[in-house]
Amino acid sequence: xSRITENSEIFPVMIKSEELADQNAETxxxxxxxxxxxxxxxxxxxxxxVTNSLLNSWVTVFIIVIISVIIGKKIKKIPQGIQNYLELIxxxxxxxxxxxxxxxxxxxxxxxxxxAIFIFIxxxxxxxxxxxxxxxxxxxxxxxSQVFIPFFxxxxxxxxxxxxxxxxxxxxxxxxGIIAVGFWRYLNKFINFKAxxxxxxxxxxxxxxxxxxxxxxxxxxxxxxxxxxxxASLSFRLFGNIFAxxxxxxxxxxxxxxxxxxxxxxxxxxxxxxxxxxxxxxxLVYFTVASTAEEH
Numbered sequence: 001x002s003r004i005t006e007n008s009e010i011f012p013v014m015i016k017s018e019e020l021a022d023q024n025a026e027t028x029x030x031x032x033x034x035x036x037x038x039x040x041x042x043x044x045x046x047x048x049x050v051t052n053s054l055l056n057s058w059v060t061v062f063i064i065v066i067i068s069v070i071i072g073k074k075i076k077k078i079p080q081g082i083q084n085y086l087e088l089i090x091x092x093x094x095x096x097x098x099x100x101x102x103x104x105x106x107x108x109x110x111x112x113x114x115x116a117i118f119i120f121i122x123x124x125x126x127x128x129x130x131x132x133x134x135x136x137x138x139x140x141x142x143x144x145s146q147v148f149i150p151f152f153x154x155x156x157x158x159x160x161x162x163x164x165x166x167x168x169x170x171x172x173x174x175x176x177g178i179i180a181v182g183f184w185r186y187l188n189k190f191i192n193f194k195a196x197x198x199x200x201x202x203x204x205x206x207x208x209x210x211x212x213x214x215x216x217x218x219x220x221x222x223x224x225x226x227x228x229x230x231x232a233s234l235s236f237r238l239f240g241n242i243f244a245x246x247x248x249x250x251x252x253x254x255x256x257x258x259x260x261x262x263x264x265x266x267x268x269x270x271x272x273x274x275x276x277x278x279x280x281x282x283x284l285v286y287f288t289v290a291s292t293a294e295e296h
Contacts, residue, residue, distance in 0.1 A: 039158040040149045052150055053158035060123045060155060100281070101288045110287045113172060117165065118280035121156060125242055125272030128154025129249075129265055156242045156275075159235060166234035169283040170227055177290030186290075190224050192217040230286065234279060241275050 039051035071086075079087055093115065097107045155161045178186045245268040252261040 039153060039160065042149065042151060051158070051160075052153040053155045053161055056127055056152045057124060057155035057161060059152070060120060060127060063123055064119060097284055100284050106288070106291065110176070110284060110291075114280050114284045114287070117169065117283055118276050121165065121238065121279055122273060122276040124155040124161070125276060126269065127152075128157060128242065128246060129268055129272070154242055154246060156238055157246050159239045162235040162239040163231070165238070165279070166231045169234060169279075169286060170230045173283070173286035173290040174227070176287050180291035188220070190220045192220045230282075234282060238275055238279055241271060245271055 039053035041049050042052050042055060043050050075083060094104070094107060094111065097111050097114065098104055101107045101110060156165075174186075177189075249261055249264055249268065252264050
């Protein structure tokens with residue numbers, strides 16, 4: 001493993017942001033520490049660059065795996081203790097999904113994907129609020145002008161992560177739609193060959209079909225644009241809210257580090273949960289709509 005940049009300096013011990021001022025005073029240099037729209041590279045593995053947001057996402061996956069293994073070993077046919085509450089939450093989530101899909105059978109097919117996305121986003125959102133996330137890292141650059149690079153950064157505060165999640169949601173819903181209604185019927189939702197093929201056979205009985213069916217085909221092109229808009233909407237909404245929260249907490253900490261940030265931290269806990277729920281519910285809607293035949 002090697003560092004990304006030359007002229008970089010990695011301290012052998014972790015450096016907290018509170019200690020950076022003392023480090024900088026000793027070197028008489030200028031220290032920069034500002035929130036960036038992009039995730040900072042921490043190290044490289046061959047040609048593969050590992051950023052601090054990617055490390056945070058790996059931690060999230062590790063937490064999910066550990067929790068899943070523990071639950072898998074502790075689960076019982078007759079629920080006891082905390083399993084009662086977990087099953088109550090899960091049943092409530094299923095009922096909420098049923099209100100969107102309109103069918104428990106369809107919910108069972110879609111719910112595992114949607115719930116996995118919800119848990120991944122929720123943990124990623126909340127990890128960014130923990131002490132040490134964003135405040136433990138290393139100094140990079142020349143002694144005269146050094147930049148603080150945190151080891152970890154909230155995964156969903158990186159547009160690359162939210163864009164990947166949005167692509168997974170939209171592409172997954174289209175694949176699910178093809179499986180549910182068939183390739184040909186689903187293709188006609190976007191490129192309506194069927195509408196043009198009907199014109200010669202029905203033009204004598206209904207001359208207006210010459211004007212109506214081309215409009216149907218044009219609506220299909222709008223659907224294609226809509227799929228692209230879904231990706232942009234999902235990715236930028238989640239990224240914007242979480243990144244704005246990081247900037248807000250950083251600003252409050254600069255103004256007054258004690259007590260002042262606490263109400264905003266609780267606010268970000270709520271925002272993180274709401275944004276995870278919104279992303280999951282929109283994904284559920286996309287899967288449900290995709291599994292409905294075009295004529296319906």
